Each structure stands twice: as C-alpha cells, then as structure tokens.
Amino acid sequence: MDRMPAELRQEVLQHLDKGSLKALRLANKSWASDAASLLFQVLRIYGPDKLKSNRPGPGPPRRVEFGKLHQALPEVAPVAQYVKSLVFAPGYYRQGHWDDYREYLQDQVVNGGPEPIEVMDVEDACQDDKAELERYRRIWAAELAERQARPAKEEPQIVQAEQVWALKRQEQQQNQEVIERALVELLREMILEDLEIRPWVIQQYQGLQFLRGLDDDHRDSSPIQEYVDMLARCLHLSGRRLTKLHLHNYHLEFLQEPYSALAHLRHLRLETRHLGYNPASGSILSTFLQPCRAALEHMEVIYTCRNYQESDGVATLRTLLADETSNLGFPNLRHLYLENLMVDTQALVEFLTAQPRLLSVEFRSVRLMSPLGWGWHALVMALPRTIEYWYASGILYEIFLTPPALPDRRREYKEWSQNTDLSDAGWQGVHTGIRRRRFTRLIKP
Secondary structure: OOOOOHHHHHHHHOOOOHHHHHHHOOOOHHHHHHHHHHHOOEEEEEOOOEEOOOOOOOOOOOEOEHHHHHHHHHHHHHHHHHOOEEEEEOEOOOOOHHHHHHHHHHHHHHOOOOOOOOHHHHHHHOOOOHHHHHHHHHHHHHHHHHHHHHHHHHHHHHHHHHHHHHHHHHHHHHOHHHHHHHHHHHHHHOOOOEEEEOOOOOOEEOOEEOOOOOOOOOOOOOHHHHHHHHHHHHHHHHOOOOOEEEEOOOEHHHOOOOOHHHOOOOEEEEEEOEOOOOHHHOOOOHHHHHHHOOOOOEEEEEEOOOOOOOOOOOOHHHHHOEOOOOEOOOOOOOEEEEEOOEEEHHHHHHHHHOOOOOOEEEEEOOEEEEOOOOOHHHHHHHOOOOOOEEEEEOOEEEEEEOOOOOOOOOEEEEEEOOOOOOHHHOEEEEEEEOOEEEEEEOOOO
8 A cells, every 4th residue: 555656545545434534643653645645635724612701611612713813724734735625713802793782672673683483474374263363372472472572681781792802802903914924824824725705703601692694784884894914915925826715705895905815816706795985986896806817717606695686686797897998808708607696697797798708607596677578588698609518596586667757667577497499599498406407508619
C-alpha cells in the first residue's frame, strides 16, 4: 500500500467513512497526512446555538463567539494546510437584538402571531360537536393568555441580557484588529478555494425562546456585511484566491465594493431575504461583480423568504444585473440558477441573450411577470441558441398585468404546467425528479 501512487491512494481513501479515516491517522505519518487531507477539507466556525448561562460550557469544537475568534483560531492552525472550504458563522452580538425581541413579543399579542390552531378551520370541522369545539376554544384562550403575559414576565430577563450583549459588543469592537491579523495568518496556511458566510442562528438565551428569523431582517445591524468586508481584506492580504463564494441572508444592495480577492471567482451563490431597492440607484450588483466577470462560470440567485410580497423582486434581473446602458455580460458564464424570484420576462430574456456562452438555466419556483402577456412559452421561444438544456422545477407562475391605463389595474396569476408540450418551440422534456423537468433541444443549432 505504501508504494501505491498518491492519486490512487486518495481515490481509495475517498470511500472510507470518518471513523476509518481517524483510525488510519494512527498508522504512520504518511497515511496520517493522507487521511488528514480528507478529514479537514472543510473548516466550520459556528457560534453557540444556545446560551443558557454566561459561563462557557462543553460543546462541539470550533463553536466560538466573534469577539473571541483570535483565541480559537490557533487551535485549528495544525490542520489549516488541508482546509479547502471555510464556513464562517461565529456568534455575533447584534445591536438592537432585544428591541426586536420585544417587538416580536408584542406582535404575538396584537396580531396573534402564528396561530397554533386555525380557528376558522376548527369551527368548521367541529360544528356538529360542540364539546370538541369548546375544548379547542379553551386551548386557544390559554395560549393567548400566555402570550399576553410574556412581555411583562420576560422583561427582567431581557434587561439582564441587554447588559450581556453590550459587554459582548464592546469585546467585538476592541478585538477587531487582532481578529483580522489572526485570520490572515490562518488563511495563509490554507489551500482555501470555497468560502461560505452565514448568519449566526441563536435559538435561546437563558430560557428565552427566539423566533428563528429574528436576526435575519435587520440590514442596518447585520454582521454579514462586516464579515464580507473583513474577509475580503484578509483574503487579499493572505494572497488566497477564492473560486466559490456562498452568501446567506445578505442584503444585496450592500454589495457595492469591487473586491479584488474575488477576481478568480468561478461560482457565486447569493441567498437573500431582502430584495428591497431603489430603482433610481441603478444596478445593485454591477460594481461587486466587476472583478469576477471574466472568470465567473456558475451563478445562483435565490430569494429565501417564503412569505413573498407582491412588490418583491419585480424586474429583479434588470435591477440586479444590468448597468446604466445594458445587461452585464459574463463571457464565461455557463450555468444560471434562479429560485423564488418574481422576474420581468423581457428583462430575463435580455440578460440571457447577453451571455455569449450560456449552456444551461434552471428556474425553480420562478414567477414571470409581463405587461405584454409574455409567459413561459414566450420565454422558451426566445431562449438564446447557446442554451443546450434548461430545467423547470417547483411551482412556476405567469403573472399578467392589466394595461396601466385602466383604473383598476390588477395582476392575473396562472400556474404553468411543466408537462406542457414544447416541441413546437424545439424542446423535449423529461422528468428528473418530483416537480423537476429537464428540457433538451430537439435540434441542436
């Protein structure tokens, strides 16, 4: 085995589970190095998911607060040489967190919040069983009474938590420079290719239960922007060249810097809950994407908020991916993935046509909007000849606007079936999964 070529050894080790790789590290130095190169390819830095007290306790490795990051990084330095992917989501104490929590509690009282029981459905289902209906009403009344009592009951705990948050924020600010220096040193030792930046998700603090998305919707105090700026500086100083970047819950309008560290980026995945923008300000992403336009091959844009507002995402591609005069062209873009977006059909066609080497597109739960009656069939007919195949997945809609001159302008929603015969447009569809269909050209150009 020791005489086996290195490439073949790596191929064999790919089929071993984590326990076997750990055992293999005890064999000898040569096998230990080979096993370590697979065990430590991904470094995940997460914050603690639960804060039950102010005292540190046992927990999974590499769960660390941002303000103490410089203390934790030396622990992973011995395996940094094997790290190809970094997931960055340390615990970050956001200013205004507890004001938002108070607002959340008040919303539970005033608006009822997410009801545990669909009252109207229960009344309809139990109209012939008055005893059962009364039981459900008592349950709902008890739930509502508990919600009404929570703001006053939890206020003393909130005040104490605010004091802890203030100290943690002070620690974050004081240690910012030393944290960056420690990151630069660690990145220099890595063979980093992929970077994923996520928000810190905290579930509870000393018995206070958090709504999962409590920190997701506050762009003025979100740490994601700070992380992007800081890591871009550190990547530049360390000489690392990213090939893949994945941003979660990011406010896209903040991506206004042309980071030189992204000049070699080939794969970009943007997940956002925030599509608010000022159309007069021009393209959101054009400046950010400028350094990587020549290298980018795969791009994904995903709107993760499921409670879709009708004003969200209209003309998304024109606003995100066009400059003042034309659509952004990516000379090497091969694959495009769009999910849960409401897109102006004409803007989508214009963007796709501007990509000279685009091979495939996937539309997942996309809503096409057009005042001209351009739906999915019109889009398919207008797909550029470079595209060899495309996917339709999830539930797709067509949204048609009545003419603006009419006093009662409204939207007409129509679900588009993936089973639609598109042979007249030159495409043949084959199901590749539940609600997912691949369309291939009948005649290649």
